[in-house]
Amino acid sequence: MSTNYPKPAVRRLKVYAFDPQASVTLATAMANDYVIELPWEQRWEAPLEKGPVNDYVEVIDIDPAAGLFYAPVDLDDAWLRDGGLEPSEGRPQFHQQMVFAVVMRTIRAFERALGRVVLWARDERLSSAELPPGAIERNFTRRLRIYPHALREANAYYSPDKRALLFGYFKPPESAADVQASWVFTCLSQDVIAHETTHAILHGMRQRSIDPSHVDARAFHEGFADIVALLQHFSMAPVVRQLLAASHGSLREPGLLTGLGEQFGRAIGRSKSLRYALEALGDRARTHQGSAESIAAAIAKLRETTEPHARGGFLVAAVFDAFVTIYERRSEDLLRLARPGLVPGNGLSPDLVERLTQEAAKAADQVLRMCVRALDYLPPIGMTFGEYLRAIITADTDLVRDDPLHYRVAFVEAFKRWGITVPGCISMAPDSLLWDSPRPEEYPALIARANGTPEGETPPQARMDPDDALAWWFADMLKRLQFDVAFDQADDGLGERSAESEEQASSCKVTYTRRDYRSGPAGGRNLRDLAMRVVTHNQRAIHQWLEQCTTDRHDWERLLGVKLTPACARVADVNAPAALRSISGGTDPDAVPNVEVHSARISRRTGPDGSEMHMLIAQIVQRRRAYFDPEEQKAADSGDKGAIGALRWKSPDFWFRGGATLHIDLRDGRLLRVLRKRIDDDARLARERAFRSGDMIAATAAVTGNPREPFAFIHRGS
Incomplete structure (x- = not known):
């Protein structure tokens, strides 16, 4: 008799909806039980192992302070396949289950919005040696490591150095009498887990996002991580349903839905959550904040706030303010229809609460996707809050041309209310905030050469459209790229390679082979390796394209925002394809810094009308020696090593970085935009x-x- 039973649709894992603190209060205990649903491992993914360990993450439960190693949980055990372990503060295996579930849920949310798989940051200290074709890059981070009990202190953080999440546990002080726990485990807080996971994902997407290049740099990291954690609250329908019923449908008051880290906040001596998204939003609703005076006050307050968490709070408040406005706009007709039947003092009807829950979940999901998609629309270096608003507006306009519910206006108004401005824009209207597209007429030498004759000599009837002429240049780059992993029918030593296979192997740089599908200790590797190898191949291809000889250097420099060599370019260290590291001179023509191609990713997204958008997103970065002493800076920029000295030349005060993010529409090869931060911008x-x-x-x-x-x-x- 066959026992080939169908697999359940999803893997269900029980977690705390917030943290253990919510389970000891009668008003919130029922809302704290939640089940995360994750897709089963796909055919091309390795099976889940004890730990848990999958293709993305590896949970390692070492407790250095206690000198213990806790046995890993086996989520494929027959007793755990439907729901996993029951929530328990005292069982380390549940801690492992919860961090795994929340991390994977956060990863899936990013992948849905970005239209591609999440890859972790590489190890910058390692460079790839001369490896045979098809070998895996040595500095590729296969899995993010998660340590649920890494620290005995009130801390949890993402480690860029280790590419790992480290969670702490600690005894709350005696002053925190309302914390009903002898130990506080940060790995049992959904907010903390999602926050730290977001740091890891953001670092993988934007290698230089952790550099302290601007007051907004680390504040953005903190604020964006809080945004993701907060908006994910609203995907927990049973929890949202109960809490909306208690708040009569309002999201403008502090509470579990609008707060972060309830237990953690109380345990470190606060009487409330670690942070609230909208501590001032209730007051704004009552005092009609948004006047010119209040906006000026908000701008001044933001200007004087520099601590990353506090400054990031402005970004959180602005995004959450926009979300609440969108939710209220989506649900106002429901409340209007229900108002005649509402009795003062009575709660909302269950049907109304259900509809409000659906609207809150849909609005939160849409806002989260808008915020995540915008990450691809930022310069690779030194972004600001105002530039992030431009990124949100442009990314949403690219995918959703029509905006009937005025989501983009809600974002602009919210950012204005919280003092976030966009210098350089003529107004704060959404269409004025769109990133500019390149104007081909500003690059006459490139247009003329694309037409095959010197500038000004092309017969009008033979000229290409300027946009087509600019796209013609990028066609040479695109033909070098690989947009997916090809299939190789070679047997890897198990059989003969056909002539067709030989031809394919010579033309495709990254392929599936039988080795990729073998199971057991000898084969079957993480197929995300192949995705990383495609990215690496494309990085090399773009770098080689940039390093070509050109007589139109100045037009290219103005278009791309990077400095190019005056004649035939030097080829950077082939042993460092991951970062294509530069050995920088100054900005003089004889010492132009090499180009680093930090990322080359393909994004595939579908709009609400079914339209698809396929886009190449490439990040190009350079670095320049920077000194606090103006005389040293002047000498370095002129390439005068003798005036600076060998030691100071090798170790400047800091590296000043510039570069550009390129967007190329893969449907027709057109350059959509270049988001620049020039390396020769002395201001x-x-x-x-x-x-x-x-x-x-x-x-x-x-x-x-x-x-x-x-x-x-x-x-x-x-």
Whole structure:
């Protein structure tokens, strides 16, 4: 008799909806039980192992303070396949289950919005040696490591150095009498887990996002991580249903839905959550904040706030304010229809609560996707809150041309209310905030050469459209790229390679082979390796394209926002394809810094009308020696090594970085936009120099800890 039973649709894992603190209060205990549903491992993914360990993450439960290693949970055990372990503060295996479930849920949310798989940051200390074709890059981070009990302290953080999440546990102080627990485990807080996972994903997407180049840089990391954690609250329908019923449908009051880290906040001596998204939103609704005076006050308040968590709170408040406005707009007809039947003092009807829950969940999902998609629409270096607003508006306009519910207006108004401005834009209207597209007429030499004749000599009837002429240049780059993994029918030594297979192997740089499908200890590798190898191949291809000889260097530099070599370019170190590291000179023509291609990803997205958008997103970065002493800076920029000295030349005060994010529409090969931060922008260098000289957090971390671990210092006792 066959026992080939169908597999359940999803893997169900029980977790705390918030943290253990909510389970000891009668008003919130029922809302704290939740089940996360994750897709089963796909055919091309490795089976889930004890730990848990899958293709994305690896849970390692070592407790250094106690000198213990806790046995890993086996979620494929017959007793655990439907729901997993029951929530328990005292069982380490449940801790492992919860961090795995929340991390994977956060990863899936990003992948839905981005239209591609999540990849972790590479190890910058390693470079790829000369490897045979098809070998896996040595510095590829296969899995994010998760340590549920790594620290015995009030801290949890993402480690860029280890590419790992480290969670702490601690005894609450006697002053925190309302914390009904002898130990507080940060790995049992959904908010903390989602927050730290977001740091890891963001670092993988934007390698230089952790550099302290601007007051908004680390504040954005903190604020964005809070945004993801908060908006994910609203995907928990049973929880949202109960809490909306208790609040009569309002999201404008502090509570579990609008707060972060309830138990953690109380345990470190606060009488409330670690942070609230909208501590002032209720007051704004009552006082009609949004006047010119209140906006000016918000701008001044933001200007004087520099601590990353506090400054990031402005970004959280702005995004959450926009979300609440969108939710209220989506649900106002429901409340209007229900109003005649509402009796003062009575609760909302169950049907109305259900509909409000659906609207809150849909609005939160749409806002989260808008925020995540915008990450691809930022310059690779030194972004600001105002640029993030432009990114949100542009990314949403690209995918959703029509905006009948005025989501984009809600975002603009919310950012204005919280003092976030966009310097350089003529107005705060959504269409004025769109990132500019390149104007081909500004690059006459490129257009003329695309037409095959010197500038000004092309017969009008033979000229290409300027947009087509610009796209013609990028066609040479696109033909070098690989847009997916091909299939190789070679037997890897098990059989003969056909002539067709030989031809395919020579034309395709990254392929599936039988080895990729073998199971057992000898074969079957993480197929995300292949995705990373495609990215690496494309990085190399773009770099080689940039390094070609050109007589139109100045037009290219203005278009791309990077400095190119005056004649035939030098080829960077082939042993470092991951970062294509530069050995920078100044910005003089004889010492132009090499180009680093940090990322080359293909995004595939579908709009609400079914339209598809396939886009190449490439990040190009350069670096320049930077000094606090103006005379040293002048000498470095002129390439005068003798005036600076060998030691100072090798170790400047800091590296000033610039570059560009390129967007190319893969449907027709057109260059959509170039988001630049030029390396020869001396005004921006002066601003970064001033910020770094007064950045007490970075200075303190450099003295008291590892500068490569910024989050360990920022999160301690936060």
